[in-house]
Amino acid sequence: MTLFRNVVFIAAIAGLVAGVVLACMQAYATVPLILKAEVYEQAGGGHQHGHAAAPAANATDTNAMSSAVPAPAEAAAPAEDEGWAPADGFERFAFNVVANVVTGIGFALILVAVSEFAGGIGNWRQGVFWGLAGFAVFTLAPGLGLPPELPAMPAADLAQRQIWWTATAVATAAGLGLLAFRKSLPLAILAVALIVAPHIVGAPQPDSFETPIPEGLHHQFVVAVTLTNLVFWLVLGAVVGVVRGRFTGTATSLRDSFA
């Protein structure tokens, strides 16, 4: 299990570094926008965990929004039945860092394992390109059909969206893999078909797009999410390349040496 251990070791370092970087970027770029959106959400009657409630609550929102003061009684009540949640402030930030690092390691495990099948990430520059692929697979492709959403935005059934998200990531990864590592035209055509297919099927969409969230705020959020994720993936790939290079040392062939 040496190979397994090495993969986990490299993934842990890369995930830790990239996760901390991402958490710091989120603290400045995305979380403030989420907090802003939560003001609208609470003004509209609490945390909505179903799209059905969104249009109904929306009617009363416009007034509450202009004053931008959520009714405390309304906001407090729904929070009760949502179970435990980290307290705002440091605790919330700390959990966000933990979530970033843990999933960073998860993404890194996938990245390192898959790249080893293709010979491994030899240096930081190769890592950057693997990172770009990861960005395309996990952010860009699913984000086309299901753009990053703020709290209080209407959305289709959660399970269906998760299935579409996962299927899109898998299809895009398979497509990119075929394009990069198979030198035949029919397979390249199949690859393009794989990448395009999820978007022809289409992501599950909500019944209504009405939301108290201003268009400008959402657009800002989409840009922030996409860019922070891009940097995360580039850092993740580059760190994998550097750490793996240290690991394999001066070995002649990376493919053989990384055992």
Place this chain on the structure above:
Amino acid sequence: MNTASVSLGASVSSQSRFMQLALAALLGIFVMGFVGFSHIEAVHNAAHDYRHSMAFPCH
């Protein structure tokens, strides 16, 4: 998975290699799925900002 060698710098059999890499990838998918896709309320709330910031399907 007990074939070939156990030291860095030497080759392991291709079957063992495949198994170990697949295992690592599965572990990664499991970790990611638990934090990002779990329907458990406490897990969702703990990673709420993260899910939104990663454009994972949320709510």
